[in-house]
Amino acid sequence: MPQHAYTDLTTHFARIGRIRNALGILGWDKDVMMPAGAAESRADSIATLDVLCHEILTAPVIAELLDRAEAPAGSWQAANLQEMRRAYLHAASVPADLVDAMSRAASRCEMAWRAARREGDFAALLPTLSEVLDRTRDLAVVKGAALGLSPYDALLDQYDPGTRRADIDPVFAELRRDLPALIADAQAHQAATPAPVLPTGPFPVPLQEQMGRRMMMALGFDMERGRLDVSAHPFCGGAEDDVRITTRYEDDDFLAALMGVIHETGHALYEQGLPHDWRTQPVGQARGMSLHESQSLLMEMQVARSRPFMDWAAPLLRAAFGGAEADPAWSADSLYRAVTRVRPGFIRVDADEVTYPAHVLVRYEMETALVDGTLALRDLPEAFNAGIHGLLGLTVPNDRLGCLQDIHWPSGAWGYFPTYTMGAILAAQLRQAAFRADPAIPSGIAQGDFAPLLGWLRTHVHSQASRLSTPDIIRAATGAAPSTDAYRAHLRERYCGAE
Amino acid sequence: MPQHAYTDLTTHFARIGRIRNALGILGWDKDVMMPAGAAESRADSIATLDVLCHEILTAPVIAELLDRAEAPAGSWQAANLQEMRRAYLHAASVPADLVDAMSRAASRCEMAWRAARREGDFAALLPTLSEVLDRTRDLAVVKGAALGLSPYDALLDQYDPGTRRADIDPVFAELRRDLPALIADAQAHQAATPAPVLPTGPFPVPLQEQMGRRMMMALGFDMERGRLDVSAHPFCGGAEDDVRITTRYEDDDFLAALMGVIHETGHALYEQGLPHDWRTQPVGQARGMSLHESQSLLMEMQVARSRPFMDWAAPLLRAAFGGAEADPAWSADSLYRAVTRVRPGFIRVDADEVTYPAHVLVRYEMETALVDGTLALRDLPEAFNAGIHGLLGLTVPNDRLGCLQDIHWPSGAWGYFPTYTMGAILAAQLRQAAFRADPAIPSGIAQGDFAPLLGWLRTHVHSQASRLSTPDIIRAATGAAPSTDAYRAHLRERYCGAE
Numbered sequence: 001m002p003q004h005a006y007t008d009l010t011t012h013f014a015r016i017g018r019i020r021n022a023l024g025i026l027g028w029d030k031d032v033m034m035p036a037g038a039a040e041s042r043a044d045s046i047a048t049l050d051v052l053c054h055e056i057l058t059a060p061v062i063a064e065l066l067d068r069a070e071a072p073a074g075s076w077q078a079a080n081l082q083e084m085r086r087a088y089l090h091a092a093s094v095p096a097d098l099v100d101a102m103s104r105a106a107s108r109c110e111m112a113w114r115a116a117r118r119e120g121d122f123a124a125l126l127p128t129l130s131e132v133l134d135r136t137r138d139l140a141v142v143k144g145a146a147l148g149l150s151p152y153d154a155l156l157d158q159y160d161p162g163t164r165r166a167d168i169d170p171v172f173a174e175l176r177r178d179l180p181a182l183i184a185d186a187q188a189h190q191a192a193t194p195a196p197v198l199p200t201g202p203f204p205v206p207l208q209e210q211m212g213r214r215m216m217m218a219l220g221f222d223m224e225r226g227r228l229d230v231s232a233h234p235f236c237g238g239a240e241d242d243v244r245i246t247t248r249y250e251d252d253d254f255l256a257a258l259m260g261v262i263h264e265t266g267h268a269l270y271e272q273g274l275p276h277d278w279r280t281q282p283v284g285q286a287r288g289m290s291l292h293e294s295q296s297l298l299m300e301m302q303v304a305r306s307r308p309f310m311d312w313a314a315p316l317l318r319a320a321f322g323g324a325e326a327d328p329a330w331s332a333d334s335l336y337r338a339v340t341r342v343r344p345g346f347i348r349v350d351a352d353e354v355t356y357p358a359h360v361l362v363r364y365e366m367e368t369a370l371v372d373g374t375l376a377l378r379d380l381p382e383a384f385n386a387g388i389h390g391l392l393g394l395t396v397p398n399d400r401l402g403c404l405q406d407i408h409w410p411s412g413a414w415g416y417f418p419t420y421t422m423g424a425i426l427a428a429q430l431r432q433a434a435f436r437a438d439p440a441i442p443s444g445i446a447q448g449d450f451a452p453l454l455g456w457l458r459t460h461v462h463s464q465a466s467r468l469s470t471p472d473i474i475r476a477a478t479g480a481a482p483s484t485d486a487y488r489a490h491l492r493e494r495y496c497g498a499e
Numbered sequence: 500m501p502q503h504a505y506t507d508l509t510t511h512f513a514r515i516g517r518i519r520n521a522l523g524i525l526g527w528d529k530d531v532m533m534p535a536g537a538a539e540s541r542a543d544s545i546a547t548l549d550v551l552c553h554e555i556l557t558a559p560v561i562a563e564l565l566d567r568a569e570a571p572a573g574s575w576q577a578a579n580l581q582e583m584r585r586a587y588l589h590a591a592s593v594p595a596d597l598v599d600a601m602s603r604a605a606s607r608c609e610m611a612w613r614a615a616r617r618e619g620d621f622a623a624l625l626p627t628l629s630e631v632l633d634r635t636r637d638l639a640v641v642k643g644a645a646l647g648l649s650p651y652d653a654l655l656d657q658y659d660p661g662t663r664r665a666d667i668d669p670v671f672a673e674l675r676r677d678l679p680a681l682i683a684d685a686q687a688h689q690a691a692t693p694a695p696v697l698p699t700g701p702f703p704v705p706l707q708e709q710m711g712r713r714m715m716m717a718l719g720f721d722m723e724r725g726r727l728d729v730s731a732h733p734f735c736g737g738a739e740d741d742v743r744i745t746t747r748y749e750d751d752d753f754l755a756a757l758m759g760v761i762h763e764t765g766h767a768l769y770e771q772g773l774p775h776d777w778r779t780q781p782v783g784q785a786r787g788m789s790l791h792e793s794q795s796l797l798m799e800m801q802v803a804r805s806r807p808f809m810d811w812a813a814p815l816l817r818a819a820f821g822g823a824e825a826d827p828a829w830s831a832d833s834l835y836r837a838v839t840r841v842r843p844g845f846i847r848v849d850a851d852e853v854t855y856p857a858h859v860l861v862r863y864e865m866e867t868a869l870v871d872g873t874l875a876l877r878d879l880p881e882a883f884n885a886g887i888h889g890l891l892g893l894t895v896p897n898d899r900l901g902c903l904q905d906i907h908w909p910s911g912a913w914g915y916f917p918t919y920t921m922g923a924i925l926a927a928q929l930r931q932a933a934f935r936a937d938p939a940i941p942s943g944i945a946q947g948d949f950a951p952l953l954g955w956l957r958t959h960v961h962s963q964a965s966r967l968s969t970p971d972i973i974r975a976a977t978g979a980a981p982s983t984d985a986y987r988a989h990l991r992e993r994y995c996g997a998e
Contacts, residue, residue: 018547021540022525029524033532037724038741041520041778045738048517052551225536239544242537279540 002070006077009065009084010281016053017280021239023049028237028244032229047103054099058092076283079467083282086147086161093146098138105131106412113410120400122381129410130377133370136414140371152371155415160288160422162469165368168418171425171484172364175357178488179391186342186354186495196337199329203254203321211254211320212247212261215313219265219299220454222272234260236267236296240279243271254321255339259300266299267292269454273462283466289416291470293423294430295461301353301424302431302490303453308446310336316448342495344392346401354495355392357424362387363406363417371414426474428487430461433478501569505576508564508583509780515552516779520738522548527736527743531728546602553598557591575782578966582781585646585660592645597637604630605911612909619899621880628909629876632869635913639870651870654914659787659921661968664867667917670924670983671863674856677987678890685841685853685994695836698828702753702820710753710819711746711760714812718764718798719953721771733759735766735795739778742770753820754838758799765798766791768953772961782965788915790969792922793929794960800852800923801930801989802952807945809835815947841994843891845900853994854891856923861886862916865902870913925973927986929960932977 023046030042056062066085071077094102109128116125140151147154153164213228226238231246238244245264249257270286278284286292303309310332317323318330328334342352348359366384369375375383384403385396396402408416435442440452460477474482492498522545529541555561565584570576593601608627615624639650646653652663712727725737730745737743744763748756769785777783785791802808809831816822817829827833841851847858865883868874874882883902884895895901907915934941939951959976973981991997 015547018544019551022521022544022548025525025528025541025544026521029528033726035723035725035741037721038738041738041740042524044779045517045521045524048514049521049548052518222536224534226534227532239537239540241540242534280543 002068005065005069006071006081009062009069010080012056012059012062012065013084013087013282014280016056017240019049019053019056021242023053024237024239025242028246031231031233031235031237032244032246043107050103051099054091054096057088062088063092076278076467080278080281080283083161083285083466086157087282089146090143090158093142094139095142098135098142102132102135102139102412105135106410109410109412110407113404113407117400117404120398120404122399122404125404125410126378132410132412133377133414136412137371137373140414152368152415155371156418157415159413159416160290160419160470161466162471163288163290163419163422167471167482168364168422172361172418172421174484175421176361176391179358179361180393182491182496183342183344183354183358183392186491189496190337190342193337196334196341197329198253198255198338199318199321199323199327201252201254201321203251205249205251207320208249208251208254208257211317212258214316215258215262215304216245216265216268218448219262219450220269221265225272226268228261234264236264236271238271240271240274243268254317255335258317259304259339262304263296263300266296269299269457270295270462273454273458274465275463278465285466287464287466287468287470287473289419290422290426291461291473293419294426295423295457297424297427298431298457302427303445303450305336305339305353306445306494307332307336308442310339311446312448340494344394346388346394346396347405353424354491357421358388358391360417360421361391363408366403367409367414367417425484425487426470426482428490429474429478429480429482429485430457432486432490433460501567504564504568505570505580508561508568508580511555511558511561511564512583512586512781513779515555516739518548518552518555520741522552523736523738524741530730530732530734530736531743531745542606549602553590553595556587561587562591575777575966579777579780579782582660582784582965585656586781588645589642589657592641593638594641597634597641601631601634601638601911604634605909608909608911609906612903612906616899616903619897619903621898621903624903624909625877631909631911632876632913635911636870636872639913651867651914654870655917656914658912658915659789659918659969660965661970662787662789662918662921666970666981667863667921671860671917671920673983674920675860675890678857678860679892681990681995682841682843682853682857682891685990688995689836689841692836695833695840696828697752697754697837698817698820698822698826700751700753702750704748704750706819707748707750707753707756710816711757713815714757714761714803715744715764715767717947718761718949719768720764724771725767727760733763735763735770737770739770739773742767753816754834757816758803758838761803762795762799765795768798768956769794769961772953772957773964774962777964784965786963786965786967786969786972788918789921789925790960790972792918793925794922794956796923796926797930797956801926802944802949804835804838804852805944805993806831806835807941809838810945811947839993843893845887845893845895846904852923853990856920857887857890859916859920860890862905862907866908866913866916924983924986925969925981927989928973928977928979928981928984929956930989931985933959 026042026046034042066088069081071081105128109132112125112128116122136155137151140154144151144154147157149157150165156163156165209228216228217223225241226243226245229244229246230248232248234247236243236245245261245268247257247260247264270292274284274286314330314332314335317335318325323330340353342354344355345351348356351359362384365387366375366380370377370380381399381403388394388396388402434453434456437456438452441456444450444452461473464473468476471482525541525545533541565587568580570580604627608631611624611627615621635654636650639653643650643653646656648656649664655662655664715727716722724740725742725744728743728745729747731747733746735742735744744760744767746756746759746763769791773783773785813829813831813834816834817824822829839852841853843854844850847855850858861883864886865874865879869876869879880898880902887893887895887901933952933955936955937951940955943949943951960972963972967975970981
């Protein structure tokens, strides 16, 4: 009974989905609400639920049902079945003791990383990071064998199903070739006009929060199915029908928090736009981290850091913070120039749109070489710093500002970094297609009407969930395969005065 | 290998404990943080984790291990094993379809209750409440058969392990006999002095919250392992090492929220004082709802609504809210009289210390008769109102102010009400014993030093967790079996001027 087998599978996966929703709330709470003394107990609860999901997913009955299940070709059911098989292979290929070893190594290394980063002491991180890398390579090998992928592709596939190194390498090679000239051109172009003068604060946090909410709602965030809160590191989390974003506020700079809120709102709109009928099933989840990042960067980089957006937002911001109408710092032009300023720096999360890919390229080159074994971990700082120097012309003064800055590697998230820049590329391509498809989309942005844009994204991206691969979603949405054309045109146009 | 069997059991129960911690946070979040649109999804997640706990607890391996497991008589291990057996019997005795039917009936009835209460329409509640009562009686019969208890005792045992109707009946009969005279005496006694004049507000919520936190910390609440937040109905929830209490604020009355915070702090101190080494095991949990309520009422009724407490608190409160030093409304005497005012009313949760037991007596008589089948549900309003009239002399004008006011019955919590008054009785007995044991305890209260009191409670109650029965804990702590002597003396002394 292949149809019954499929139906039984949906029941098991719905159960996993509901536990994952619980985990989403527990994870959010950990970063937003939890008192410090509960860290150990919370880690135990989260680990217990993770293991339960793993047990349900790898139980013998799932393999039997997957063997027998069938669904009509081309249907959502068929896509769901394919995602079930992918999830099963990712989970079942990893022996329980490796799951455990990976999780423990990552916990130990994250702890060590907090101290090592503070002290800028890479040597102190080396033993635990070495263990994480070893377990990551073990994981990559067993997953790769099960999925028919190279080890690094198996890691990538965890975050961005279907994306392979063969897709990324040519794109990143092109960027590596063009980026130094682009950065130089952008800086030269910007040097021709005076530096923007920023409005002077303080900008009280309650007002910043109020503006953040207003922008979220304008972009289409449904406050009945989500929240905005504060955490040390901004993120989008939560659960189905309960998408929670966070930001952090500085009272002398409202733009950082606002752009952060808009970025996370892009992620949240994707989650809120996933098809309700498939919400507990694998096919109903967001397609992958590249497409996810394309949604956040579309809202932040393509929309909010644009001149038309600032034409609408500048007077609202000025009024909200009580700025003088005559103060040129509050003009749309000045705010636009402030949020598009190009300045090479050491810290990835503070990087502007033009220099950001340099940070990703270096990390991608490092992690592929580390996973391949062509770079030894002890040589990472030197290689990392050389990479930054080559692309940004900066001399990294210490590892705190270098290879110790990100939590990804210590926490075991290898294969994640390239999705940031793949997302930026897709964001540009999607924005270009949307603008061409409906003139109401660009004209709406300048008037604070984002409904046409959201409608287009709902139809072409959000509602597709994981029914197609990322390239097929892009092809269907834009009429073309994923390419860097729109991205490069966008950067040249915005930063180098190209038409 | 009886010792191995016991160890294996602790592993299974630790897993359940960790899922229960997750449920504690999800439940807190539902009432404090969750956006409205997530209600259905959250209910699914909570139900899924509840079912998982039930599956783990009733798996065949647990019965086998319980058959074989042994632990040294009198040890914590032996008490743990006994609690495991009790938990197993409570869970395994109920067939899965009855668990499901009960849960669905309660969900439907809770929904119907919200509307029925608003409209004061008992007839509208009757069908779903009838279903809840039927399923409750089914549950009581099967649990009673497994535990060797009468149906109502089986319900009681869910909330207050070991407490039986035979323990409650004589205590409540005594109260029923004495209460009307006590209420009359208290009112006559209070009528001899002018009514207290309350300080006039508004009392800004942030200041109320600040005072609430200050009092919590003074009483010994560990903010590193807990939180204070706002919810529609105050409660104490959360998880191990993460005890979360809530309150609600009215800006024209700070005393209600403050007394609420102190009440929930009493619950929270019990949870925070449970033995860390046993935190994931059944024996490491709070003993039962009577003892739990004794801890909240000890802090609220015995301590905070006392004159010595107000000697300490009144100047702090006056200063916090900017009251004038000369304003007699801010005197310790006035505030003390305000928080001990006796006034019969319709609503249980608003009742004073003297009339509160009347509300419980009526509910206890109703629910025992309904479970026994000697009262028909359609006759509940009339019987309820007759009960209130008999004890408080009030004529209930509508069911909103009568039998529709509480969520307990609609939600399936039958057998819970008596624990409120049993808790009040134990609170008085424990307070009396503590004051006798160490003169630093009463003298500390008048100076805002609650450490001696908390130390005594930690030693004699909190650290005992579920190692002994409630009566045995009381006996060990106070040197006497549970009795109403201290409670009646306390009420006579505080409210009737008896020495």
